[in-house]
Amino acid sequence: MQTLCAILVGVMVAGSVYLILDRNLIRFIFGLVLVGNAINLMIFTVGGLDSGRPPIIPNLTTAVQEPFANALPQALILTAIVIGFALLSFIFVLFYRAYQDLGTVDTESMRIAEGGSDHQAPMAGPTEGGSA
Amino acid sequence: MNGLLIWPILLPLAGGVTAIFVRTGARRSFYVALASAGFHTVAGALLLWHVHLNGIIATQIGNWPAPFGITFVADRLCAVMVMITAIINLAVTSYSRADIDRSLIRSGYYCLLQILVCGICGAFLTGDIFNLYVWFEVMLMASFGLLVLGQSKSQLDGGVKYVIINLLATLLFLTAIGLLYGVTGTLNMADLHEKVPLIANRGLRTAIAMLFLAAFGIKAALFPLFFWLPAAYHTPPVSVSAIFSGLLTKVGIYALIRVFTLVFSVDMSYFYMLLPAMAALTMITGVLGAAAQNEFRRILSFHIISQVGYMLLGLALQTRLALAGTVFYLVHHIIVKANLFLVSGVTKRLQGSFELAKLGGIYRSHGWIAFLFFIPAFSLAGFPPLSGFWAKMILIRASLDIHAYWLAFVAAAVGLLTVYSMTKIWAEVFWKPAPETHEVAEPMTAPNISIWMLGPIAALAMLTIVIGLGAEVVFRFAFQAAEELNHPEYYVHAVLGKR
Numbered sequence: 357m358q359t360l361c362a363i364l365v366g367v368m369v370a371g372s373v374y375l376i377l378d379r380n381l382i383r384f385i386f387g388l389v390l391v392g393n394a395i396n397l398m399i400f401t402v403g404g405l406d407s408g409r410p411p412i413i414p415n416l417t418t419a420v421q422e423p424f425a426n427a428l429p430q431a432l433i434l435t436a437i438v439i440g441f442a443l444l445s446f447i448f449v450l451f452y453r454a455y456q457d458l459g460t461v462d463t464e465s466m467r468i469a470e471g472g473s474d475h476q477a478p479m480a481g482p483t484e485g486g487s488a
Numbered sequence: 489m490n491g492l493l494i495w496p497i498l499l500p501l502a503g504g505v506t507a508i509f510v511r512t513g514a515r516r517s518f519y520v521a522l523a524s525a526g527f528h529t530v531a532g533a534l535l536l537w538h539v540h541l542n543g544i545i546a547t548q549i550g551n552w553p554a555p556f557g558i559t560f561v562a563d564r565l566c567a568v569m570v571m572i573t574a575i576i577n578l579a580v581t582s583y584s585r586a587d588i589d590r591s592l593i594r595s596g597y598y599c600l601l602q603i604l605v606c607g608i609c610g611a612f613l614t615g616d617i618f619n620l621y622v623w624f625e626v627m628l629m630a631s632f633g634l635l636v637l638g639q640s641k642s643q644l645d646g647g648v649k650y651v652i653i654n655l656l657a658t659l660l661f662l663t664a665i666g667l668l669y670g671v672t673g674t675l676n677m678a679d680l681h682e683k684v685p686l687i688a689n690r691g692l693r694t695a696i697a698m699l700f701l702a703a704f705g706i707k708a709a710l711f712p713l714f715f716w717l718p719a720a721y722h723t724p725p726v727s728v729s730a731i732f733s734g735l736l737t738k739v740g741i742y743a744l745i746r747v748f749t750l751v752f753s754v755d756m757s758y759f760y761m762l763l764p765a766m767a768a769l770t771m772i773t774g775v776l777g778a779a780a781q782n783e784f785r786r787i788l789s790f791h792i793i794s795q796v797g798y799m800l801l802g803l804a805l806q807t808r809l810a811l812a813g814t815v816f817y818l819v820h821h822i823i824v825k826a827n828l829f830l831v832s833g834v835t836k837r838l839q840g841s842f843e844l845a846k847l848g849g850i851y852r853s854h855g856w857i858a859f860l861f862f863i864p865a866f867s868l869a870g871f872p873p874l875s876g877f878w879a880k881m882i883l884i885r886a887s888l889d890i891h892a893y894w895l896a897f898v899a900a901a902v903g904l905l906t907v908y909s910m911t912k913i914w915a916e917v918f919w920k921p922a923p924e925t926h927e928v929a930e931p932m933t934a935p936n937i938s939i940w941m942l943g944p945i946a947a948l949a950m951l952t953i954v955i956g957l958g959a960e961v962v963f964r965f966a967f968q969a970a971e972e973l974n975h976p977e978y979y980v981h982a983v984l985g986k987r
Contacts, residue, residue: 376656381648384652388655391659392659395659395662395663395666398663398666398667399662399666399669399670401670402666402667402669402670402671403669403670428669429669432618432665432666432669435618435622436662439622439625442629443625443628443629443655446629446632446651447651447655450632450636450644450647450648450651451648453636453639453644454644454645454647454648457639457641457644458641458644458645463648463649466645466648466649467645468641468642468645469642469643469645469646469649469719469720469722469723470645470646470718470719
């Protein structure tokens with residue numbers, strides 16, 4: 357089971373790297389979703405995949421009974437999912453807004469912020485409008 | 489519970505939450521933010537004073553004992569970083585009074601600013617590595633918001649790049665934490681200090697360390713990972729770039745220092761071969777990149793990179809003197825760099841541009857602004873007796889002590905090239921006659937430079953001079969901080985109690 361999960365994480369990360377390296381921002385988002393899930397699965401796997409009881413102390417005893425599941429990785433994943441969801445919704449809005457204003461989802465043609473002073477500084481004129 | 493550790497986080501949080509409710513009134517929300525920043529400064533000063541007198545303090549949130557619950561810790565490095573953060577918060581908040589439009593305030597500018605500071609202080613004070621991740625996220629979310637507030641085209645462009653690369657850094661960080669938890673079974677940094685040497689699989693340990701280096705390297709804008717910074721930092725309003733330039737990369741440096749002095753403190757010699765090379769290349773590429781720029785804020789952005797290289801140099805050398813140099817450099821650099829960005833805002837207000845070609849003659853028209861630029865600029869370049877001179881001198885001395893002559897040479901040469909960039913700004917913006925091109929010159933015969941803008945700049949410049957003249961006091965403090973970093977036992981003892 358552990359090996360299977362490890363291979364699955366590897367495949368997911370490989371796929372997401374392929375997507376993230378794309379110039380198209382839409383593919384980047386899909387890559388981001390995929391890599392987020394891959395990392396959560398990895399945390400889940402390294403936390404141990406054995407079948408144990410819930411780590412709850414039964415009535416009339418003072419300690420949990422021995423084969424109990426580790427609850428911490430799940431808490432970590434839960435936190436990461438919540439944060440990841442918030443970031444993802446922000447990114448969707450940001451990219452959509454960037455698409456509306458810049459008219460492209462191709463990162464290669466997003467040159468407004470850096471084009472101004474880098475290459476055309478002596479001529480200065482036309483690029484100024486963008487930053488105003 | 490030790491309240492001193494909690495207030496520097498709670499006060500900006502409370503300020504941020506209050507600011508969101510009063511955001512429709514520009515003046516009201518400014519005063520809320522100013523009060524929050526003021527109380528934050530007081531809390532930071534109390535913490536610094538307490539830690540300076542009593543050594544490392546720790547508190548367990550919810551009274552869960554140390555390796556299980558979340559711990560907040562302050563050693564001298566944390567305390568001084570919180571203090572500087574509070575000072576920059578206060579300066580930038582006052583500056584925003586004159587710099588930030590009503591529409592941005594309505595969108596929640598002051599709220600985001602205070603939440604950003606809250607996240608930064610949380611990252612400095614936490615003693616739990618997963619909690620550090622959470623604070624990084626708080627900080628990131630606020631910084632995303634601040635960066636694209638106003639939504640000009642160049643901001644959206646820079647924002648996309650900034651968001652993408654910082655998200656990837658965070659994911660690398662999370663991966664590293666997951667793996668580290670898998671092999672040690674703990675997240676408490678003091679506990680990790682004891683458990684990491686027990687990891688049987690050396691290869692895995694190196695891989696985890698490299699993941700941390702890559703993640704924090706992106707945040708701190710180190711050599712091969714810095715390209716996002718000059719793409720984004722010159723796009724938002726001046727107040728925002730000032731607080732970003734002062735604080736955000738330095739949180740990355742702080743995290744590197746914390747992780748590589750406390751968590752991975754064992755024999756990682758092969759690893760410490762890498763850091764000096766990265767430090768040297770960061771310094772050189774940053775300063776050369778700056779030399780090629782002709783826009784005020786982009787020159788300053790590239791200089792952040794070269795300066796971060798100096799801080800990494802101290803960590804790379806690992807001696808006590810070198811770490812003291814890093815602490816000194818952090819204190820000096822945050823103040824000076826934020827101040828330079830604030831000055832660029834004043835010249836923009838006066839002449840309507842950040843392009844060096846369109847600026848000029850400010851020395852003749854506003855001599856005192858030229859003077860206020862002169863102090864932080866030449867402190868950055870390392871002129872005695874300003875603070876930058878001492879910071880550079882300690883680091884060069886530390887590299888000479890361990891016979892790393894080439895590093896000392898690089899540090900000195902980069903200092904010289906910094907002078908080149910600063911004199912370029914000085915000559916173009918302040919010295920040369922104002923360009924007579926368009927109608928730019930006359931309509932603002934009396935451009936309104938508010939006291940809210942000049943006050944913070946003058947105060948920070950004064951602080952630079954004070955640090956320069958009182959270098960011995962600051963150095964002694966930095967040396968004690970370095971001693972704590974070199975002996976993680978103190979930290980572990982404060983967190984886990986007697987062992």
